[in-house]
Amino acid sequence: MTLTENDASPSCIKGKGKARCPEPSEQTPLLLDHGDDAPSQPRATYYEDVGSSWDARRRLWSKLTFIFLTSLSSCIIIFLLFALLAYSYAARLSHVSPEDILENALVIQGPYRVSVLDVTADGGTWIQVQAKVGINAGSIMGVDTDDDEGTFYDMWKSFGRWGVKILDRVTVEVSTTQIFSQRQALLATLESPPFDLPLTVNPPYDDSWLSPLSLTLFVVPTRNASDLNQFVHDSWHSGAASVHASIPSVIVSGARQTKRLQRLDIQTHLFMKLPPIPGLPNPGKDVPLPSVSQLITLQSFGVESEAKDVTVHALATAINPVPSTMNLTAPSLPFVISLPGENNSSIPIASVHTDPFTLTHPNITLAISGSILPLPTHSPRPFPLSSVDILSLEPNIVSVTCPLFPSFAVDMEFPAPSSKPQILRNVTIHDMKIKPNSASTGFLASGSVFARIVLPKGMNLTLDVTRVFPDVLVFDGEAHELPTLLLPQWKDDEDLPDPLPERAFGHIRPEDWLEATSVQIDSEGEGSIFAVTADMVNVPLEVLPGRQKQFSNFISKVVFGTHGALAGLKGTTDIGVYILGLPFRDHEDTTTEMDLLGLPLQGSVRVGMKDLLV
Numbered sequence: 001m002t003l004t005e006n007d008a009s010p011s012c013i014k015g016k017g018k019a020r021c022p023e024p025s026e027q028t029p030l031l032l033d034h035g036d037d038a039p040s041q042p043r044a045t046y047y048e049d050v051g052s053s054w055d056a057r058r059r060l061w062s063k064l065t066f067i068f069l070t071s072l073s074s075c076i077i078i079f080l081l082f083a084l085l086a087y088s089y090a091a092r093l094s095h096v097s098p099e100d101i102l103e104n105a106l107v108i109q110g111p112y113r114v115s116v117l118d119v120t121a122d123g124g125t126w127i128q129v130q131a132k133v134g135i136n137a138g139s140i141m142g143v144d145t146d147d148d149e150g151t152f153y154d155m156w157k158s159f160g161r162w163g164v165k166i167l168d169r170v171t172v173e174v175s176t177t178q179i180f181s182q183r184q185a186l187l188a189t190l191e192s193p194p195f196d197l198p199l200t201v202n203p204p205y206d207d208s209w210l211s212p213l214s215l216t217l218f219v220v221p222t223r224n225a226s227d228l229n230q231f232v233h234d235s236w237h238s239g240a241a242s243v244h245a246s247i248p249s250v251i252v253s254g255a256r257q258t259k260r261l262q263r264l265d266i267q268t269h270l271f272m273k274l275p276p277i278p279g280l281p282n283p284g285k286d287v288p289l290p291s292v293s294q295l296i297t298l299q300s301f302g303v304e305s306e307a308k309d310v311t312v313h314a315l316a317t318a319i320n321p322v323p324s325t326m327n328l329t330a331p332s333l334p335f336v337i338s339l340p341g342e343n344n345s346s347i348p349i350a351s352v353h354t355d356p357f358t359l360t361h362p363n364i365t366l367a368i369s370g371s372i373l374p375l376p377t378h379s380p381r382p383f384p385l386s387s388v389d390i391l392s393l394e395p396n397i398v399s400v401t402c403p404l405f406p407s408f409a410v411d412m413e414f415p416a417p418s419s420k421p422q423i424l425r426n427v428t429i430h431d432m433k434i435k436p437n438s439a440s441t442g443f444l445a446s447g448s449v450f451a452r453i454v455l456p457k458g459m460n461l462t463l464d465v466t467r468v469f470p471d472v473l474v475f476d477g478e479a480h481e482l483p484t485l486l487l488p489q490w491k492d493d494e495d496l497p498d499p500l501p502e503r504a505f506g507h508i509r510p511e512d513w514l515e516a517t518s519v520q521i522d523s524e525g526e527g528s529i530f531a532v533t534a535d536m537v538n539v540p541l542e543v544l545p546g547r548q549k550q551f552s553n554f555i556s557k558v559v560f561g562t563h564g565a566l567a568g569l570k571g572t573t574d575i576g577v578y579i580l581g582l583p584f585r586d587h588e589d590t591t592t593e594m595d596l597l598g599l600p601l602q603g604s605v606r607v608g609m610k611d612l613l614v
Helices: 037-094 098-105 137-141 151-167 225-238 548-560
Strands: 011-014 017-020 106-119 125-136 169-174 177-181 186-191 195-200 211-221 240-253 260-273 296-305 310-319 327-330 334-340 346-354 363-372 396-402 405-414 424-436 443-454 463-476 504-508 514-521 529-543 565-579 594-607
Touching: 098 106, 098 125, 098 137, 125 137, 137 195, 177 225, 186 225, 195 211, 225 240, 225 405, 310 346, 424 565, 443 463, 443 514, 443 594, 463 529, 463 548, 504 548, 548 565
Parallel strands: 106 327, 125 195, 424 594
Antiparallel strands: 011 017, 106 125, 125 211, 169 195, 169 240, 177 186, 177 240, 186 211, 240 260, 296 310, 310 363, 334 346, 334 396, 346 363, 396 405, 424 443, 443 529, 463 504, 463 514, 463 565, 504 529, 514 529, 565 594
């Protein structure tokens, strides 16, 4: 086999076209020269490509290094910028005083609702306060927009505004706060859970930027009533309530508790001008503090006998002293009403409570109910019905205390009725007989004493009258008004009125109580009404000193008159009664009746010839 047969005729490159290579001959070399141009071209291209790749990589690394260093420098610059910004604002915040925050940043609208949730046995009160609140952080940090400042400075502030918007709100933890008066008297302590306060910058001029806040507080008022009374007087005479707040610690933290700012021993003053109160004078230095009786008006009052107690119900109105923008809801509150006793003591007579109420304007309506307390033994004034003050149109001074706050007591007037109550009516003596007293120079009177007991309107008591003790003057004709006789139980001697009333000639006073019976009859727009009857047998009828002539004239009318003579009766009587539902015990703890002392009476009796037993 020849070379020509085994070798395919290769094509030779010549220019752009192809041509056949010359036929091999004996001089044709078996191996090609490596120095020929055509075979060496691919190797040169390879090395050129490798060199170009390393150049591209060097350029890429240079670019990446430049980008990295530029980014790193930018981050460092931005970090330093933010650090400088944070330091500048932190430095500003570190110099902000609580007074600056209260006066320039913190805005409170309200409170518009205060609800008393509970009152504890130790005198503390849980209250819920609802208000609208917000903190203008831009004012204390100095980042609010100011048109007078340059663009660069405003751009600097914009970072602070952005930070405030990112923070959005702060959480405030306040330790137990003590409230003092200007005289440094402790008025109350206050505890609150942590609460959030929203932050804002560039707030609008209206209150649309404020957020609602509901806060539960535990308030423990002072037990020193004199300090509280002094604070009320000072506030009234100065026209404003000024207190000093002492806060041991306040912690303000940002989002997720990452940043905490603590202030210790904060002392601040709070000042609030007293608003005008309708119906009361404006407060001032020379204006006396209104009494509680000027604030509260008793609209109705009533007592009623039940099977086991005597219930009390009343309706009162009170002037609302708080602004109309605030609503207050209070639960039922207990009170004890007492009358003054001997040696500056007090006699509890009723335990009452108010229905839950809400503040209304201009007056608050209070529905009050309760019961009469067990009465002490031998009390000189055990029940308002027996009080001479009420019967003489004089108001009673009562003391009102709240068991939840036992150190506080308020004295107020229990109003007297508009007209003198006429408890005993239609007093007369049936079948009256008069005869000489063989043991003295006087006379003896016998008969059945009749009267109607009419309780004031609203007093629906069930009475059982068991005895009476009359002490009356006898007149020639109808009796006129005269001062109430001195009660024998309150005075050892038995003095008669001085001077004696005109036309009075006799004095009837038994030596002991007279047994009596009573029957309840239908009322006629009044309180309970009872018909009382007591038999009087040989009761002394003494002729008054120096009135023998008047007595003789009366006897002459009885003897010679066609229809006898009219004798007027006027004086007082004591009544022993059982009151259903109101047990009264003596010193031996035995249930007994209660004595109603000094009830005025006025009546008349016609005496004829047949009534004289000579």
